[in-house]
Amino acid sequence: MRASYASLGRAHKRLGNKIGYAAKLDRLKYVTDLNSTITDGIVEMAEREYNLGGASAKGGAAAVNNGDLARVRDALRHFVRDWSAEGTGERETTFAPILEVLKAIPPSERAKMSVLVPGCGLGRLAWEISELGLDTTANELSYFMILAFRFLVSSENTTMTNEHAVRPYAHWFSHQRSNDTLFRKVTFPDVVPRLSSKLKLVEGDFLKLDCPERTKSSGRGYAWNKQSSADNQHDTVGYDYIVTLFFIDTSPNVLLTMEHIYDLLKPGGAWINLGPLLWTSGGQTKLELSLGEVLAAAREIGFIDDPSIERRSIECEYTSDPLAMMRWTYKAEFWTMRKPI
16 A cells, blocks of 8 residues: 555545644554554464464464455454444344344253354354353364454463454555544453353364264363264254354355254254345355245255244344444345254
8 A cells, every 4th residue: 555655646645644644544554553452462372372382483474375364454444343332233133033033042051052153253142152051162263263252262372351352444545434444442341251161163175064962161162063873963063053144155065054954953953044145155155046946956865944933134244333424235135944854
């Protein structure tokens, strides 16, 4: 951005300086350094928890590309969406339909039920579900998200509410009303989450997950056990609920994803989905279905509609800047389907 500004003619640079554009670039550098307080903390935590032995310091600067940078920025914005007061409205719109279904379960029955949340991102929805008393497994593939989530749940890094601050919108100058809103600070978390007996994190590809066994987690707070023999069939129960929020359209093969959701559910279990169909799997998407085709495919796989819960469209945003001049609104689809008993 400095190089682009420097390429202007003398008269336009003089005008830019007069309206404060050069100072604006200096401010961008300053708040980027402030954001690095968070990213450096995540790196240090990762070295410690994954026993990397100071790899970042020894290896020097890592080779990164624009895609990596975009994922770091995305993680910073998810701190706002998932764990700040500023993100409350966005969370309430997207979480409420899902939580309403789960809140309808009698509290006395919740402790007996298990929920899987694949593509959990920074884990707020999974945490909210676990707070209802359901045995919740959060699953995530991206280590940009996994490390940011572990930073939040680490008692060494996050000890109280609003302990951290980020300037999440500073890198994108478009659609901004003022520099103060562009560079504003957002504090997080609004609550202090922890992994627990009710909230486990499983790192890795959703498509490689198997049905869980009734075992206790240990070590770093999660366990994942494959069905090993016919002897433990009674322990391998599958999930009562699988919740997908802005998830299925990230799959290169949505048919395979829906089949795996079906396989992981116990008979009578429910698939709760809310999200759009933005097919953006890095150019690897094998097929791009319409909503009608997704629903038809789900029924062909074996799912049946849950007549007690209305399928409907929900207007919502995702990691948006509420003070910007442009807002991107999805008409996301919400449904609950069940695996027959």
